Amino acid sequence: xxxxxxxxxxxxxxxxxxxxxxxxxxxxxxxxxxxxxxxxxxxxxxxxxxxxxxxxxxxxxxxxxxxxxxxxxxxxxxxxxxxxxxxxxxxxxxxxxxxxxxxxxxxxxxxxxxxxxxxxxxxxxxxxxxxxxxxxxxxxxxxxxxxxxxxxxxxxxxxxxxxxxxxxxxxxxxxxxxxxxxxxxxxxxxxxxxxxxxxxxxxxxxxxxxxxxxxxxxxxxxxxxxxxxxxxxxxxxxxxxxxxxxxxxxxxxxxxxxxxxxxxxxxxxxxxxxxxxxxxxxxxxxxxxxxxxxxxxxxxxxxxxxxxxxxxxxxxxxxxxxxxxxxxxxxxxxxxxxxxxxxxxxxxxxxxxxxxxxxxxxxxxxxxxxxxxxxxxxxxxxxxxxxxxxxxxxxxxxxxxxxxxxxxxxxxxxxxxxxxxxxxxxxxxxxxxxxxxxxxxxxxxxxxxxxxxxxxxxxxxxxxxxxxxxxxxxxxxxxxxxxxxx
Numbered sequence: 001x002x003x004x005x006x007x008x009x010x011x012x013x014x015x016x017x018x019x020x021x022x023x024x025x026x027x028x029x030x031x032x033x034x035x036x037x038x039x040x041x042x043x044x045x046x047x048x049x050x051x052x053x054x055x056x057x058x059x060x061x062x063x064x065x066x067x068x069x070x071x072x073x074x075x076x077x078x079x080x081x082x083x084x085x086x087x088x089x090x091x092x093x094x095x096x097x098x099x100x101x102x103x104x105x106x107x108x109x110x111x112x113x114x115x116x117x118x119x120x121x122x123x124x125x126x127x128x129x130x131x132x133x134x135x136x137x138x139x140x141x142x143x144x145x146x147x148x149x150x151x152x153x154x155x156x157x158x159x160x161x162x163x164x165x166x167x168x169x170x171x172x173x174x175x176x177x178x179x180x181x182x183x184x185x186x187x188x189x190x191x192x193x194x195x196x197x198x199x200x201x202x203x204x205x206x207x208x209x210x211x212x213x214x215x216x217x218x219x220x221x222x223x224x225x226x227x228x229x230x231x232x233x234x235x236x237x238x239x240x241x242x243x244x245x246x247x248x249x250x251x252x253x254x255x256x257x258x259x260x261x262x263x264x265x266x267x268x269x270x271x272x273x274x275x276x277x278x279x280x281x282x283x284x285x286x287x288x289x290x291x292x293x294x295x296x297x298x299x300x301x302x303x304x305x306x307x308x309x310x311x312x313x314x315x316x317x318x319x320x321x322x323x324x325x326x327x328x329x330x331x332x333x334x335x336x337x338x339x340x341x342x343x344x345x346x347x348x349x350x351x352x353x354x355x356x357x358x359x360x361x362x363x364x365x366x367x368x369x370x371x372x373x374x375x376x377x378x379x380x381x382x383x384x385x386x387x388x389x390x391x392x393x394x395x396x397x398x399x400x401x402x403x404x405x406x407x408x409x410x411x412x413x414x415x416x417x418x419x420x421x422x423x424x425x426x427x428x429x430x431x432x433x434x435x436x437x438x439x440x441x442x443x444x445x446x447x448x449x450x451x452x453x454x455x456x457x458x459x460x461x462x463x464x465x466x467x468x469x470x471x472x473x474x475x476x477x478x479x480x481x482x483x484x485x486x
Contacts, residue, residue: 001028006466009474011110013062014481016439018451018470019321022460027470030448030455032439034324034481037296041311044429049075049398049421052429056417057164059431060483062105064163065098065155066410067483070417070431074406076170078419081396085262087172089382090392092259092267094159094168095408096375096382100192101148102411103338103368106478107200108133108144111365112230114475115237119461119468125236132230140199140230147195154188157181172393177386186383193376202229206373214352218366231369238362247454247473249359250333251275253340254437256283256416258409259378267378268409272329273343275354280344285405288416290325290432291443297325302444306418307403309430326440326449327432335359335450336413336437337477338367347374359454364476368411400424410434412478433483451477 007017017033040059044052056071057064069091076083083091115129116138132140152162158175159167167175177185193206201209202225212218222235238244257270272281290309292299297320298312314320328334339359342350350370354363399421406417413434420428440449448456451474460467 004460004465004467006470007033009471009479011113011475012479012481013060013483014479016474016479016481018455018474020455020460020467020470025460025462027455027458027460030452031321032324032441032449032451033322034439035322036481037313037323038482040431041309041429044426047426048424049078049419049426052417052419052426053166053168056431057166060480061163063098063102063410063412063480063483065095065159065165065168066408066415067417067431068165068168069095070406070408070415071419072168072170072406073408074404074417074419075398076396076404077406078402078404078421079170079396079398081171081394083172083262084391084394086176086386086390086392087169087394088260088262089385090158090173090175090177091168093379093382094155094165094173096259096379097151097154097158098162099409099411100372100375101151102478103372104144104148104151106368106411106475107234107365108141108230109135110478111472111475112234113138113141114468114471115234117468120237123237123240125233128227128233129237132233143195143199147192147199150188151192154185157185169393169396170398171396172391174393176392177383179388182383182386186380189376189379189383196372196376200230200369200372202232204229206376209373210370210377213348215349215356218349218353234365234369242459242469243472244357244360244362246361246458246469247359247364247476249335249450249454251358252329252332252334253343253359254283254329254334254336254414255340255344256407256409256414257344258341259375268341268345270407271344272334273340275358278355280346284330285407285416287330288432289328289331290430291328292325293444294320294322294441295325296320296323303328306416306430306432307405307420307428309418309428311430322441324436324440325432326443327437328440328443331445333440333447333450333453334437336434337364338371338411338413339364340413341409342367342370342374361472361476368478410483412480413437415483431483433480435477435480435483438477439479439481
């Protein structure tokens with residue numbers, strides 16, 4: 001048995017190390033280490049509850065809006081306030097802008113550059129991948145960076161700035177949108193739509209791609225013009241059987257529900273999709289626990305619900321190998337992300353591809369690209385639904401005592417904030433981020449986390465010190481380690 005330490009990974013937000021046990025050219029076991037301590041749970045203690053909206057966006061520089069929304073939801077739950085329709089539409093739009101930017105960044109800047117590696121010389125698509133996605137110099141990489149920059153200007157109008165946006169409140173959005181501004185915003189959305197339809201989907205309108213009903217239709221779409229559009233190039237690479245089956249996950253997929261609607265419910269439903277049952281189970285938030293057995297954190301009392309979470313460092317703890325706790329739902333490992341959202345939402349294409357292949361590199365990337373096609377039209381609907389002269393924010397006086405829970409879907413998956421207030425100050429604040437779920441360590445029972453399971457049986461070629469298959473699997477989850485660690 002050979003042991004290989006891979007890391008730190010480039011093109012990843014934060015520090016990540018993966019220890020691999022390798023035999024006969026395959027990964028036999030993996031241990032995922034988040035080696036950086038964050039400490040926001042300690043920083044927030046003793047602060048005024050509303051101050052959370054200032055601190056938590058600074059957890060991360062690429063998904064700060066997601067943290068803001070989760071905090072706003074937690075404080076709204078604490079105060080018992082509901083957003084007016086305008087505030088809900090703007091909050092959803094601001095979050096969706098960040099999530100779609102994350103999807104775009106993941107595909108063009110984080111994931112696809114690995115296909116330009118020398119390991120793939122000789123593949124029929126390799127030269128095209130080099131021309132399109134070589135870091136810093138790829139033609140499509142440069143176009144995507146320009147499109148991303150233009151897209152983020154929407155957040156300047158709607159939320160003042162990005163990252164660390166301060167325009168979101170428990171009662172809604174502090175920024176009203178005038179009718180003339182809405183027209184300009186919609187024009188910018190249409191510009192981004194044009195980039196996606198032209199460059200990513202190769203001339204296919206978003207609604208047509210969203211309407212693909214199953215895997216057969218996906219491959220028929222690919223076969224029409226296999227060299228046109230950047231997502232078709234990804235599919236061409238996935239025709240390689242060694243790539244299509246990479247990185248199977250645990251088969252249980254968690255979504256907290258994405259983009260709440262004013263009348264109740266979500267644009268994408270909440271729930272637990274269980275592949276073994278082929279059914280969506282109701283979400284029981286009381287069944288969420290965090291196990292710190294293998295984290296450099298105190299674990300007295302065993303697994304805890306985040307409401308009662310304990311985050312106290314224990315840097316010399318025997319048997320620990322990460323700063324990340326092990327979140328579990330009813331004691332089970334789950335995967336979260338776009339794949340979970342679209343399974344919970346019942347999208348037929350994702351259901352069919354997951355039924356055939358499971359949660360793999362192919363299905364994770366497919367689900368994220370599909371969300372670019374699905375969510376942008378929703379942004380157009382939300383902006384059109386804004387009502388002039390109607391309120392955007394309700395006053396939300398916060399109580400001196402109480403608890404709140406804020407659930408949200410970041411680009412990478414389920415994000416939860418839990419706040420307890422005593423004497424008008426934060427007594428406890430716990431955050432469980434998407435990468436906390438996906439990159440969790442083993443729990444007290446020794447059960448590996450989602451990525452640790454997905455890496456098992458990944459191929460490792462002779463002489464590889466950063467195995468390309470491991471890179472693909474890790475990047476398909478799109479880790480955000482600064483959100484992960486406690």
